[in-house]
Amino acid sequence: MGVGKVSDATFEAEVLKSTEPVVVDFWAEWCGPCRMIAPALEEISASLGAKVKILKLNVDENPQTAQKYGIMSIPTLMLFKGGELASRQVGAAPKAKLEQWIASASA
Numbered sequence: 001m002g003v004g005k006v007s008d009a010t011f012e013a014e015v016l017k018s019t020e021p022v023v024v025d026f027w028a029e030w031c032g033p034c035r036m037i038a039p040a041l042e043e044i045s046a047s048l049g050a051k052v053k054i055l056k057l058n059v060d061e062n063p064q065t066a067q068k069y070g071i072m073s074i075p076t077l078m079l080f081k082g083g084e085l086a087s088r089q090v091g092a093a094p095k096a097k098l099e100q101w102i103a104s105a106s107a
Contacts, residue, residue, distance in 0.1 A: 003042055015055065015083075020051065023054045029058070037098065038056075040099075041056075047099075087101070
């Protein structure tokens with residue numbers, strides 16, 4: 001399925017009203033560590049398939065949502081289940097750690 005995009009306008013429908021768990025990657029073009037974890041997120045998305053949805057939110061283009069969730073540094077990954085924030089991971093991490101975090105937080 002791959003990593004999708006979400007915006008201030010689509011956040012509620014795509015994330016909060018989603019039936020499956022959703023990981024939101026808060027990122028920006030100028031953020032090196034954000035670009036570093038992008039391929040890992042693509043691979044994780046492919047391996048998890050429909051079990052978990054992974055979406056990217058550009059904080060420069062969508063300041064409202066970033067502000068609402070108090071994003072101070074990027075990348076910040078947040079996992080939502082049933083419209084609620086279930087877990088948060090701040091900073092870049094190796095693929096194995098990201099995969100483990102997503103698997104345990106979405107279980």
